[in-house]
Amino acid sequence: MDNRGLSTVVEKLLSLSVVMLYITLLTTVLYGGSVPAYQGAVGAELGERVLAEASAEVEHAVPPRGRHVAASRRVDIPATIDGAGYRIRANGTHLVLEHPDEAVGGRARPVVPDRVSNVTGTWESGAETVVTASGSRENVTIRLEGRR
Template identity: 35%
Template sequence: MDDRGVAPVVGKALEAGIVLLYVGAVAAAMYGSVVPDYRTTAGDAVAERALAAAAEDVEAAIPAEVREATVRADVTLPATIRGRPYTVAVENRTLVLAHPDPEVGARVRLALPASVTAVSGSWSSGTPAAVLVVREHGETVVRLVAR
């Protein structure tokens, strides 16, 4: 029997097997360390940008020096960050984004006028968000509410 015709086919099959093993090893290494780290870093950046934009919306909703006013403004938040829902709450005039991943989160201090006496409420990422500002008797109250 003459097996010389089989040798090139076996050689190419071995080459293809080695290439597949290499690609599999690189993919496993990427998805085992690099990709999750990148997703966490990207999620943290999205959290910071989303919270900064929300803080701008809250600050912009406060009316000028008038006696009485009620302002309701919609706030746009991403539905999820890093594929998971999150919440935004107020702590001492600071918006705080809480995410299930402890490495993803953000804090933004609100720049509010002295007439703002209270800031309260929270938003959930799955619910449309709004800010309600009520100004009565020279005092302003800011509430994070669902639309």
């Protein structure tokens, strides 16, 4: 009985098994550790950038002095950060980014003139976002508004 043809098949099957094992281990390592850590870092960086841009838009919304002030400005923010919806709310003096992932978030204080008495309102991701300024010459209120 001659088994020489069988040794080539066994060799190919063993080689294929080693390659499959290598690919499986590499995939497990990447998706178990490296890729999620990278995605989390990118999400945190994007959150900081969105908060900085939102703060800049609030600063630009303050109109020049006048008897009665009323201005509105549309603001574009991403629909999601790291694949999840988020909220930007104003608490009087700061903008706060709220996200389901604790690594994504933060606070920023817009630099506005003394005549701005209050910054209020909330933006929800995915909605049309607008910042409005209203009030008198010495007392301006900034409001974050979302429209669906």
